[in-house]
Amino acid sequence: MYYDYFAGGAGDEVTLRANEASLARLALVPRILRGSARRELGVTLLGTRASMPVLVAPTAFHRIAAPDGERATVRAVAAADTIMIVSMASTVAVEDIAAEAPGAKLWFQLYIQPDRGFTEAIIRRAEAAGCTALVITVDSPALGRRERDDRNDFHELPDGMRCENLRIGDAPGDVRQITMSPEISWDHIAWLREITDLPIVLKGVLHREDARLAAEAGVAGLLVSNHGGRQLDTVPATIDVLPEIVDAAGGLPVLMDGGIRRGTDVLKALALGASAVALGRPVVWGLAAEGEQGVKGVLERIRDEVDHALVQCGCASVRDLDRSFVRCHP
Ligand SMILES: Cc1cc2nc3c(=O)[nH]c(=O)nc-3n(C[C@H](O)[C@H](O)[C@H](O)COP(=O)(O)O)c2cc1C
Ligand SMILES: CC(C)CC(=O)C(=O)O
Numbered sequence: 001m002y003y004d005y006f007a008g009g010a011g012d013e014v015t016l017r018a019n020e021a022s023l024a025r026l027a028l029v030p031r032i033l034r035g036s037a038r039r040e041l042g043v044t045l046l047g048t049r050a051s052m053p054v055l056v057a058p059t060a061f062h063r064i065a066a067p068d069g070e071r072a073t074v075r076a077v078a079a080a081d082t083i084m085i086v087s088m089a090s091t092v093a094v095e096d097i098a099a100e101a102p103g104a105k106l107w108f109q110l111y112i113q114p115d116r117g118f119t120e121a122i123i124r125r126a127e128a129a130g131c132t133a134l135v136i137t138v139d140s141p142a143l144g145r146r147e148r149d150d151r152n153d154f155h156e157l158p159d160g161m162r163c164e165n166l167r168i169g170d171a172p173g174d175v176r177q178i179t180m181s182p183e184i185s186w187d188h189i190a191w192l193r194e195i196t197d198l199p200i201v202l203k204g205v206l207h208r209e210d211a212r213l214a215a216e217a218g219v220a221g222l223l224v225s226n227h228g229g230r231q232l233d234t235v236p237a238t239i240d241v242l243p244e245i246v247d248a249a250g251g252l253p254v255l256m257d258g259g260i261r262r263g264t265d266v267l268k269a270l271a272l273g274a275s276a277v278a279l280g281r282p283v284v285w286g287l288a289a290e291g292e293q294g295v296k297g298v299l300e301r302i303r304d305e306v307d308h309a310l311v312q313c314g315c316a317s318v319r320d321l322d323r324s325f326v327r328c329h330p
Contacts, residue, residue: 001152002064006284009229010144015237016229019259022237026268027327031314039310040317041303043276045253046133046199046220048105050276051081052303053318054266057228057257057278058109058135058203060089063161065288071100073287076295078104080303085109085135085278088122089178091157093164098129107133109203111140112188114181121168123196134196135223136189139204141182144231189217201255204231206241208248215250221275223255228280239269243323246273263305267313271321 009016041052056077063069070092077084078101085107086094098106108126113119123134149155155175157163162173171177192200199220204227205211214222224245226235238258246254256269257278269277279298286294306318315321 001154004148004152005061005146005154006059006065006281006288008146008148009233010146010231011233013229014234015226015232018237019226019229019239020261021259022239023259023261023265023268025328026239027329028264028267028271028309028313029325029327030312031325034314034316036314036316038316039307040319041306041310043318045083045255045276046201048083048107048132050083050105052306053270053274053276054260054299054302054306055082055255055276055278056084056283056299057225057280058085058087058137059280059284060087060163061091061157061161062284062287063091064158065284066291066294068291070097072292073283073295074098074101074104074106075292076286076299077101079296080299081105082299083107086126086131088165089163089175090165091161091163093167094126094129094131096164098131106131107135107201109135109137111137111178111180112184112192113179114183116191118168118171120195122165123192123198125165125168127196127198132198133201133220134192134198135201135203136192137203137227138184139206139225139227139231140180141184143180144227144233146230186213186217189219193218205245206235206238208241208244211245211248211252211254212250215248215252219252221253221255222249223257223278224274225257225278228258239272242269242272242274263302263307263309266302266306267309267321268326270318271323271325273323 108131167173201221203223253275286298
């Protein structure tokens with residue numbers, strides 16, 4: 001049941017498969033004889049420095065994967081010196097995640113709730129815990145139809161686990177408290193900009209017109225995402241829409257997630273204009289297999305792969321990549 005929750009997608013899982021398949025269809029075209037002994041992998045995103053262009057995507061319920069849950073994840077992410085986007089649906093409170101690894105670089109993912117007071121209270125907790133950006137998930141006006149979860153009847157957390165960030169006032173921290181609301185609109189983004197100084201990233205942008213509107217709305221960045229194929233099935237693979245979103249985003253930093261498994265995938269996304277990418281399931285698998293060490297292993301392996309792929313492409317920096325490094329082969 002838990003494996004299916006982590007692994008699964010919506011509907012026939014067409015989009016889930018497409019994310020990896022579309023990356024695999026792209027070829028990298030390396031350059032030669034560009035003599036450089038060292039590589040620079042670091043990037044600065046919305047004022048936060050990360051030691052590599054690979055972030056940890058927000059994924060819910062880490063205590064289902066490993067006893068320490070998000071505490072183990074954050075220790076590994078801090079050791080790797082990259083950014084953890086904490087899920088609003090984490091099973092360890094954002095304050096406790098921050099306290100576990102002082103100096104960890106945290107962003108906070110939010111599903112805007114119809115109750116603005118409740119939403120604001122969650123944001124205040126994230127701010128006070130030291131999160132430096134808000135990642136607003138905008139691809140969920142309704143929860144995706146996940147047939148594996150329906151078959152398994154997985155709709156609540158095991159005993160003893162809660163959505164700790166939702167325990168505000170007398171709210172119990174129950175999964176069912178999270179409302180995926182079709183009423184959320186650009187007005188809510190304008191409201192968020194009034195109530196917080198944190199930079200806002202919109203997560204789940206797939207349509208180029210929305211990238212243009214987002215730039216107009218004054219957000220700080222975009223995350224091209226189809227929620228790992230878990231929301232609307234048959235939407236495009238993220239790598240396939242990335243270039244047009246970058247073109248429409250008016251210079252905003254554009255991040256991407258979905259199907260990134262190897263250093264070569266990271267290079268393809270960067271070459272097509274992403275400032276960085278994020279990993280969802282690979283982090284969960286590392287956590288489930290070996291806790292903190294497992295997440296460290298995933299992050300260090302992909303760092304090494306990015307470095308190696310850069311060498312092989314004749315690049316001294318992630319900034320040296322451009323669209324000429326990628327070809328589509330059918
Ligand atoms: C088990 C699981 C839980 C997730 N939980 C959240 C979440 O709480 N909030 C959110 O915005 N996205 C969530 N996502 C989506 C991820 O942030 C990300 O978009 C996706 O996993 C990236 O694709 P990948 O798994 O192929 O790397 C979740 C994904 C998975 C697999
Ligand atoms: C349903 C949420 C609590 C988590 C989520 O976004 C996901 O499972 O994809």
